Amino acid sequence: MAETAHQAQIIDGKIYAERLRAQVAEEVARLKADHGLVPGLAVVLVGDDPASQIYVRSKGEKSREAGMHSVTHTLPAKTTQDELMALVAALNADPAIHGILVQLPLPKHLDEKAVLTALDPDKDVDGLTMINAGRLASGLPGLYPCTPMGCMIMLRETVGDLTGKRAVVVGRSVLVGRPVAQLLLAEDCTVTIAHSRTRDLPAVCREADILVAAVGRPRMIRGDWIKPGAAVIDVGINRVPFDDPIKAAEGRTKVVGDVHFKEASKVASWITPVPGGVGLMTVAVLLQNTVTAARRLAGLEI
Amino acid sequence: MAETAHQAQIIDGKIYAERLRAQVAEEVARLKADHGLVPGLAVVLVGDDPASQIYVRSKGEKSREAGMHSVTHTLPAKTTQDELMALVAALNADPAIHGILVQLPLPKHLDEKAVLTALDPDKDVDGLTMINAGRLASGLPGLYPCTPMGCMIMLRETVGDLTGKRAVVVGRSVLVGRPVAQLLLAEDCTVTIAHSRTRDLPAVCREADILVAAVGRPRMIRGDWIKPGAAVIDVGINRVPFDDPIKAAEGRTKVVGDVHFKEASKVASWITPVPGGVGLMTVAVLLQNTVTAARRLAGLEI
Numbered sequence: 001m002a003e004t005a006h007q008a009q010i011i012d013g014k015i016y017a018e019r020l021r022a023q024v025a026e027e028v029a030r031l032k033a034d035h036g037l038v039p040g041l042a043v044v045l046v047g048d049d050p051a052s053q054i055y056v057r058s059k060g061e062k063s064r065e066a067g068m069h070s071v072t073h074t075l076p077a078k079t080t081q082d083e084l085m086a087l088v089a090a091l092n093a094d095p096a097i098h099g100i101l102v103q104l105p106l107p108k109h110l111d112e113k114a115v116l117t118a119l120d121p122d123k124d125v126d127g128l129t130m131i132n133a134g135r136l137a138s139g140l141p142g143l144y145p146c147t148p149m150g151c152m153i154m155l156r157e158t159v160g161d162l163t164g165k166r167a168v169v170v171g172r173s174v175l176v177g178r179p180v181a182q183l184l185l186a187e188d189c190t191v192t193i194a195h196s197r198t199r200d201l202p203a204v205c206r207e208a209d210i211l212v213a214a215v216g217r218p219r220m221i222r223g224d225w226i227k228p229g230a231a232v233i234d235v236g237i238n239r240v241p242f243d244d245p246i247k248a249a250e251g252r253t254k255v256v257g258d259v260h261f262k263e264a265s266k267v268a269s270w271i272t273p274v275p276g277g278v279g280l281m282t283v284a285v286l287l288q289n290t291v292t293a294a295r296r297l298a299g300l301e302i
Numbered sequence: 303m304a305e306t307a308h309q310a311q312i313i314d315g316k317i318y319a320e321r322l323r324a325q326v327a328e329e330v331a332r333l334k335a336d337h338g339l340v341p342g343l344a345v346v347l348v349g350d351d352p353a354s355q356i357y358v359r360s361k362g363e364k365s366r367e368a369g370m371h372s373v374t375h376t377l378p379a380k381t382t383q384d385e386l387m388a389l390v391a392a393l394n395a396d397p398a399i400h401g402i403l404v405q406l407p408l409p410k411h412l413d414e415k416a417v418l419t420a421l422d423p424d425k426d427v428d429g430l431t432m433i434n435a436g437r438l439a440s441g442l443p444g445l446y447p448c449t450p451m452g453c454m455i456m457l458r459e460t461v462g463d464l465t466g467k468r469a470v471v472v473g474r475s476v477l478v479g480r481p482v483a484q485l486l487l488a489e490d491c492t493v494t495i496a497h498s499r500t501r502d503l504p505a506v507c508r509e510a511d512i513l514v515a516a517v518g519r520p521r522m523i524r525g526d527w528i529k530p531g532a533a534v535i536d537v538g539i540n541r542v543p544f545d546d547p548i549k550a551a552e553g554r555t556k557v558v559g560d561v562h563f564k565e566a567s568k569v570a571s572w573i574t575p576v577p578g579g580v581g582l583m584t585v586a587v588l589l590q591n592t593v594t595a596a597r598r599l600a601g602l603e604i
Contacts, residue, residue, distance in 0.1 A: 130442075134435030137484070138476045164501040172487060174440045182439070185474060188499040190506060197490040199466040204492060 008232070008268040011154050013280030020153065020284040021066055027291050028067040031300075039294035040069035041099040041125065041287070042091045046084060047077035047107045056103050062283050068290065069096060077107050084110060085118055092120040098297050099125035099290035122297060125289040127179070136182045141296075143289050148180040150281025151212060151233045152187065158270045159210065159231050162187040168208035170194045170201070170221065170258070176214040176235050184210065201225070211268075213258035223263025231270040234259040235278050310534070310570040313456050315582035322455065322586040323368055329593050330369040333602075341596035342371035343401040343427065343589070344393045348386060349379035349409045358405050364585050370592065371398060379409050386412060387420055394422040400599050401427035401592035424599060427591040429481070438484045443598075445591050450482040452583025453514060453535045454489065460572045461512065461533050464489040470510035472496045472503070472523065472560070478516040478537050486512065503527070513570075515560035525565025533572040536561040537580050 031037040041063045045056045063070040091100045100123045121131040127145040135142030167189040171177035184191045205225040211232045218238035236258030241248035257274030333339040343365045347358045365372040393402045402425045423433035429447040437444030469491035473479035486493045507527040520540035538560030543550035559576030
């Protein structure tokens with residue numbers, strides 16, 4: 001009798017992101033029809049970093065596709081702090097704008113912290129202000145970072161009820177590790193935060209029913225670090241040389257996650273690939289956050 | 303040969319609090335001598351709750367004993383929101399005041415959240431504003447809640463270097479469990495947050511080199527939940543009937559922690575008693591926070 005090797009179900013980011021964008025578009029249509037409310041997203045780009053330009057264009061396109069009001073402010077690299085602060089103040093005050101995203105990083109002469117402090121936390125759809133970090137840490141409603149929110153959507157739709165599950169988050173970055181730990185706690189997981197100073201990290205990872213990897217070290221998490229049946233969410237995006245030495249010698253690179261996908265998928269129940277996993281959710285969650293912000297600013301939910 | 307039963311070292315809150323207050327008094331004297339800076343604490347009490355009056359009096363006395371400038375504002379129970387907000391604004395603007403503490407709970411007609419939102423986060427020596435919660439959750443300098451800070455002082459002085467230790471926090475309250483977890487993470491512990499929905503809580507507790515109990519359930523954590531050699535910090539304060547049935551029948555009560563002290567002290571290396579443990583640190587940390595706030599507002603540290 002041939003033994004069939006176990007193979008984890010792959011959590012396909014494209015499918016999840018498309019589904020979420022469709023849900024957002026439906027909700028936008030409903031808000032228009034029922035309340036005459038058109039969620040509006042303003043994206044602010046300073047300077048001409050090519051990667052940032054691509055991201056900003058994509059955010060604009062996707063928000064328009066969802067039926068939202070979309071504005072992109074492209075400012076020259078030499079924009080002063082005062083000019084940027086004046087734009088943020090104007091967007092804070094603009095009733096047609098419910099979400100404001102300032103594309104980071106800003107040019108070096110600008111003070112990111114001051115810009116984020118000035119941002120209306122109720123329009124902070126990237127979830128980067130201290131007030132939203134505080135709300136999240138306090139278990140209160142707020143706007144939370146998009147990638148961690150994307151992880152949670154994937155987990156809820158695969159694992160189902162997360163109550164009482166042991167979740168281990170590897171990495172404690174402000175953008176991913178810390179907020180994802182808070183969101184897992186909000187779903188009643190027993191949450192462990194592991195990091196570079198953790199002793200016997202493999203053993204800690206093996207405790208996890210839900211393992212979220214956000215360390216930025218290519219394929220660090222091996223198959224035998226994973227509890228059989230676990231759900232594995234890989235947030236890492238690491239560029240490495242090709243495995244094939246000839247291609248590698250040509251300087252060709254590819255993107256891999258923090259998890260050794262091939263090994264892990266023999267042990268886990270569900271796993272996100274890299275690329276093609278969580279990363280694809282980010283913009284869709286941004287749109288969802290903008291709709292949430294619009295609903296709250298209009299008094300339709302807390 | 304007689305076997306000596308193991309007995310944990312008791313972390314005496316009185317000794318730690320006195321030592322911390324002495325350190326604060328020294329620092330206050332140094333700031334006066336070197337910089338002409340007198341740290342100032344303003345305590346605001348609205349209404350005439352007897353327990354609050356006792357706390358407020360103690361905070362005033364202890365801050366004066368440490369050589370600090372101390373002001374207590376006692377407002378009548380019928381104080382309006384506008385009046386309270388005007389006082390907070392005045393204290394925010396007062397250069398002689400570096401710490402502002404609004405004694406909670408406020409009378410029911412007043413909006414606590416609005417008061418905390420109005421408080422200058424750099425004078426928020428209770429660490430209750432969303433901005434300070436966000437800073438703590440983001441690993442940034444800020445002012446953090448006093449009881450959790452007291453737990454950390456005790457741990458550092460008994461356990462020493464906390465790097466890589468496994469810490470389990472039982473309870474996820476905004477005032478204790480959540481901030482203490484963040485502070486343990488800042489000290490490079492591998493931190494697990496457990497709570498009412500945690501499965502097999504005894505087993506999770508047994509993983510802990512450092513166990514912090516903050517659930518509010520009398521003597522819930524038993525001796526066999528504790529890893530031999532662990533440090534146990536008991537933040538619970540629970541009033542229960544006396545064990546002696548005659549005294550209990552007379553309606554006499556006493557205060558116990560969340561940890562079964564007698565059992566736990568046979569297993570742990572260090573343990574805080576209740577009463578007489580962490581609770582005694584709170585006011586001393588409040589004074590320390592006020593000195594920290596004064597130093598930062600004067601530009602003497604970040």
